Amino acid sequence: MLLIPCPYCGFPRPEIEFRHAGEAHLMRPEEPASDEAYAAFLYERENPKGIAAERWRHVHGCGRYFNALRDTVSDRILAVYKPGEVRPEVAS
Amino acid sequence: MHFSFLSLLRQAFANHEGWQPYWQQAAPKPFYDIVIVGAGGHGLSTAYYLASEFGMRNIAVVEKGWLGGGNTARNTTVIRSNYLWEESEAIYEHSLKLWESLSHVLNINVMYSPRGVMMLAHNHHDTMVLKRHVHANRLAGIDNEWLTPEEAKAFCPLLNIEQNIRYPVTGAALQRRGGVARHDAVAWGYARAAAALGVDIIENCPVTGIRRGADGAVMGVETGKGFIGAKRVGVVAAGHTSVLMEMAGVRMPIESFPLQALVSEPVKPMMPCVAMSNTIHAYMSQSDKGELVIGAGTDVYTSYSQAGGLHISQHTLEAICELFPATRRMKMLRNWGGIVDVTPDRSPIIGKTPVPGLFVNCGWGTGGFKATTGSGHVFAATLASGEPHPIAAPFSLDRFRTGRLIDEAAAAAVAH
Numbered sequence: 356m357l358l359i360p361c362p363y364c365g366f367p368r369p370e371i372e373f374r375h376a377g378e379a380h381l382m383r384p385e386e387p388a389s390d391e392a393y394a395a396f397l398y399e400r401e402n403p404k405g406i407a408a409e410r411w412r413h414v415h416g417c418g419r420y421f422n423a424l425r426d427t428v429s430d431r432i433l434a435v436y437k438p439g440e441v442r443p444e445v446a447s
Numbered sequence: 448m449h450f451s452f453l454s455l456l457r458q459a460f461a462n463h464e465g466w467q468p469y470w471q472q473a474a475p476k477p478f479y480d481i482v483i484v485g486a487g488g489h490g491l492s493t494a495y496y497l498a499s500e501f502g503m504r505n506i507a508v509v510e511k512g513w514l515g516g517g518n519t520a521r522n523t524t525v526i527r528s529n530y531l532w533e534e535s536e537a538i539y540e541h542s543l544k545l546w547e548s549l550s551h552v553l554n555i556n557v558m559y560s561p562r563g564v565m566m567l568a569h570n571h572h573d574t575m576v577l578k579r580h581v582h583a584n585r586l587a588g589i590d591n592e593w594l595t596p597e598e599a600k601a602f603c604p605l606l607n608i609e610q611n612i613r614y615p616v617t618g619a620a621l622q623r624r625g626g627v628a629r630h631d632a633v634a635w636g637y638a639r640a641a642a643a644l645g646v647d648i649i650e651n652c653p654v655t656g657i658r659r660g661a662d663g664a665v666m667g668v669e670t671g672k673g674f675i676g677a678k679r680v681g682v683v684a685a686g687h688t689s690v691l692m693e694m695a696g697v698r699m700p701i702e703s704f705p706l707q708a709l710v711s712e713p714v715k716p717m718m719p720c721v722a723m724s725n726t727i728h729a730y731m732s733q734s735d736k737g738e739l740v741i742g743a744g745t746d747v748y749t750s751y752s753q754a755g756g757l758h759i760s761q762h763t764l765e766a767i768c769e770l771f772p773a774t775r776r777m778k779m780l781r782n783w784g785g786i787v788d789v790t791p792d793r794s795p796i797i798g799k800t801p802v803p804g805l806f807v808n809c810g811w812g813t814g815g816f817k818a819t820t821g822s823g824h825v826f827a828a829t830l831a832s833g834e835p836h837p838i839a840a841p842f843s844l845d846r847f848r849t850g851r852l853i854d855e856a857a858a859a860a861v862a863h
């Protein structure tokens with residue numbers, strides 16, 4: 356089970372307090388947009404073997420969304436940050 | 448070497464010293480007509496059908512580790528064809544038919560055992576969904592029947608059908624032709640048969656790059672053993688599909704999740720069929736060694752760690768203990784994870800990519816073992832001709848642009 360520090364509530368909390376909400380920083384295409392642009396937005400994912408930027412929601416806490424950087428090989432959480440903040444630089 | 452009662456007898460008198468390796472370790476040649484990346488069941492069956500049915504001989508299968516060490520070795524081997532949509536029915540039924548004769552065709556005992564796959568319903572929604580499957584399958588001529596809780600218990604006496612439990616059984620859909628097979632024998636059997644037809648199987652050889660020419664078309668693959676040229680490349684890499692396709696600059700509609708399974712200590716035969724519950728992510732069968740084979744759900748986050756969270760398997764075991772009270776005091780021997788490649792509609796992707804000469808067969812997610820046969824067959828046809836086989840055609844990568852999804856996800860979160 357992951358231990359995830361919520362940037363609003365602090366200190367690491369068990370994964371089951373959270374809901375995973377998919378890849379972070381996906382941008383809805385500007386209208387008018389092509390089918391390709393919508394397919395990319397809706398379905399294509401980076402799915403990296405390495406550092407992933409992903410969204411979590413603290414459903415059994417503050418209820419808010421935030422972003423996390425996690426190494427998908429070790430599953431270690433490397434950083435958490437609030438929506439709208441820039442993705443921090445981290446070494447894996 | 449042909450396996451027969453006679454060869455067994457001969458070896459018995461010769462101290463079993465004359466058995467030959469199933470396949471030879473091949474060194475890569477500079478150029479192949481077709482290079483397949485990934486020696487799991489799907490990659491190996493693709494190579495076998497290319498050589499046996501589509502007349503291609505200059506083929507290599509390139510594997511980063513050892514043959515059949517990926518999800519092929521880690522899965523719980525449930526085989527069935529009672530999917531909802533016509534496109535799915537076509538490919539899974541094509542696969543099931545190939546299973547029925549596979550031991551003879553490959554001359555190896557793949558231990559395909561059609562002992563019946565029973566999918567449990569626990570509430571009104573499940574009942575409606577499974578009945579819808581039964582009717583859809585009936586229209587397609589695929590066997591699948593509805594059982595009352597009492598009939599389900601008659602078929603699987605271990606099952607608890609008390610209505611006062613947390614997940615009461617409200618009925619079940621049974622496919623009698625469904626069952627299990629021996630995963631290793633499937634991989635080894637395809638490898639042996641393919642190697643006998645001249646296919647090079649190159650193990651311990653990770654693909655590290657996909658080389659493209661000035662026109663964008665594939666020229667071959669960079670590997671740990673040097674560059675290997677190819678006219679066509681087929682990526683069949685399950686959980687690592689996104690990583691490989693990225694090497695060719697293609698972003699995939701795929702996410703990789705850990706999926707877990709467990710086996711118990713071996714006991715005498717007690718479980719006559721496969722019983723599965725999609726609602727509570729638990730299913731169980733018994734291997735010929737006597738171990739109960741139990742499958743769990745995926746983790747909620749993407750990962751390449753090949754180890755799922757303990758709370759996921761705990762949840763599954765709680766459900767198993769309630770549905771099959773006789774298992775409550777059994778010990779679990781092993782627990783492991785595999786990385787499964789999940790698509791948005793939970794259906795596979797088979798066919799062309801935006802890169803000329805590059806083909807992909809992936810997205811089988813939590814349920815591709817059952818399609819090892821048919822997937823390899825239709826992908827071989829696709830690689831040989833360059834155009835999708837009719838059964839593969841609806842499973843194009845392009846469906847995510849056109850919107851013609853084949854949504855098996857709406858019916859069941861897990862589709863083993």
Ligand SMILES: Cc1cc2nc3c(=O)[nH]c(=O)nc-3n(C[C@H](O)[C@H](O)[C@H](O)COP(=O)(O)OP(=O)(O)OC[C@H]3O[C@@H](n4cnc5c(N)ncnc54)[C@H](O)[C@@H]3O)c2cc1C
Binds near residue numbers: 484490815
């Ligand atoms: C726990 C678990 C239970 C499952 N239960 C069932 C079930 O009951 N029924 C069912 O139908 N399905 C089940 N599945 C799903 C099934 O296992 C897969 O869909 C199927 O095995 C995929 O076959 P494959 O040949 O594509 O994959 P794999 O066997 O994973 O083969 C892919 C190969 O590609 C290789 N590879 C990856 N990257 C590279 C590279 N860079 N270079 C070279 N080679 C590379 C890998 O090493 C691997 O050997 C289960 C899966 C898991 C994990």
Ligand SMILES: [Zn+2]
Binds near residue numbers: 365413418
């Ligand atoms: Zn919080």
